[in-house]
Amino acid sequence: MNWFALPPGETSRVGVITTRRLGNAPARSRARRLLREAFRTRQHTLARPADVVLVARPSLTGLAFQHVDRDFAAALKKAGLLREGTGQP
Numbered sequence: 001m002n003w004f005a006l007p008p009g010e011t012s013r014v015g016v017i018t019t020r021r022l023g024n025a026p027a028r029s030r031a032r033r034l035l036r037e038a039f040r041t042r043q044h045t046l047a048r049p050a051d052v053v054l055v056a057r058p059s060l061t062g063l064a065f066q067h068v069d070r071d072f073a074a075a076l077k078k079a080g081l082l083r084e085g086t087g088q089p
Contacts, residue, residue: 001075006049014039018056031056034065038072047083
């Protein structure tokens, strides 16, 4: 995950990068959907607006949304982007 802080008042955005190493087109599309949904559910818990770029890794294929969401929250916390007191990663 890479991110770039935005000025206050801006809206956070996400970009997802998938490569052919993930598998066929349906596998890549599923990975993009999972990562976008994880961002959508967590975007209001960000400490500040940010542009977030997510790079899908082959280990993502076959994971349930709950695992992807948990890992995304942990990455946000590690990057210092989660607002204090916003629940468990």
